[in-house]
Amino acid sequence: MGMEKRQKFDGYAAKYDEWFMKNENLFISELRLFKKVLGDIEGKKLLSVGCGSGLFESYIDTANIEGIEPSEDMGRIAGKRGVNVICYGLIEEVDLPEEEYDIIYFNGSSSYMEDLPPVYEKCLRALKSGGRLILLDVPKESAFGFMYLLGKSLNTYDHEYLEGTMPELPYPLALACSGVWHTTEEKISVLKSLGVQKFEFYQTLVKNPLYTNEEPEDVIEGYKSGGYVAIIAEK
Ligand SMILES: C[S@@+](CC[C@H](N)C(=O)[O-])C[C@H]1O[C@@H](n2cnc3c(N)ncnc32)[C@H](O)[C@@H]1O
Numbered sequence: 001m002g003m004e005k006r007q008k009f010d011g012y013a014a015k016y017d018e019w020f021m022k023n024e025n026l027f028i029s030e031l032r033l034f035k036k037v038l039g040d041i042e043g044k045k046l047l048s049v050g051c052g053s054g055l056f057e058s059y060i061d062t063a064n065i066e067g068i069e070p071s072e073d074m075g076r077i078a079g080k081r082g083v084n085v086i087c088y089g090l091i092e093e094v095d096l097p098e099e100e101y102d103i104i105y106f107n108g109s110s111s112y113m114e115d116l117p118p119v120y121e122k123c124l125r126a127l128k129s130g131g132r133l134i135l136l137d138v139p140k141e142s143a144f145g146f147m148y149l150l151g152k153s154l155n156t157y158d159h160e161y162l163e164g165t166m167p168e169l170p171y172p173l174a175l176a177c178s179g180v181w182h183t184t185e186e187k188i189s190v191l192k193s194l195g196v197q198k199f200e201f202y203q204t205l206v207k208n209p210l211y212t213n214e215e216p217e218d219v220i221e222g223y224k225s226g227g228y229v230a231i232i233a234e235k
Pocket residue numbers: 007008009049050051052053054055056068069070071074089090091092106107108109110112113
């Protein structure tokens with residue numbers, strides 16, 4: 001399906017990947033979290049919602065990974081990287097088969113969606129029993145979340161009050177502005193309202209953004225300090 005409407009990430013495919021490549025240690029920290037929460041994917045069927053350019057997937061076996069991506073710019077690159085992009089569209093507009101996937105994950109994509117309950121409900125239905133819905137995001141309440149919301153409010157990261165606080169290469173402002181930043185608690189309560197009872201939480205990027213790219217960080221349990229947090233919800 002071709003999308004005619006301009007999508008939030010159209011025109012940002014190169015900038016998005018380049019930002020991670022220039023912030024290599026931040027990327028390694030996030031990749032560690034991504035790999036940790038996906039776990040052993042051998043023989044499992046996965047769906048990446050908002051797979052983007054498949055940057056993270058290019059570091060794992062993509063043989064059984066399907067993707068949904070509204071931005072053709074991004075999705076075409078994911079396809080080249082081995083993700084089977086089954087739909088160029090919004091998750092809100094896609095029909096998913098029931099009880100089909102072992103893992104459905106959103107790596108940073110919930111942060112661009114307004115209305116999470118119907119989207120998560122659809123994905124929970126598409127999971128096999130015992131399957132896992134995995135949500136990785138910058139929490140609204142984290143230092144990174146504050147930074148992006150400030151950028152979104154001011155339409156710039158440059159402000160005299162912020163002097164000396166910003167990382168050398170902050171996330172592209174347009175992508176901070178188009179984000180719909182959610183708190184982790186908000187996502188947990190949506191999942192609970194949909195019947196999820198079993199959760200695990202992991203996080204990384206616990207340093208202040210100014211220092212995040214100095215060296216890769218380890219993954220730690222919990223969700224209350226990280227600038228990048230994973231919720232694992234079991235069906
Ligand atoms: C921060 S990027 C993450 C991309 C990729 N998952 C990664 O980790 O590099 C967010 C992605 O979500 C996609 N996205 C935004 N809204 C979406 C929606 N309603 N349905 C599906 N994907 C969406 C964007 O196009 C973008 O590629």
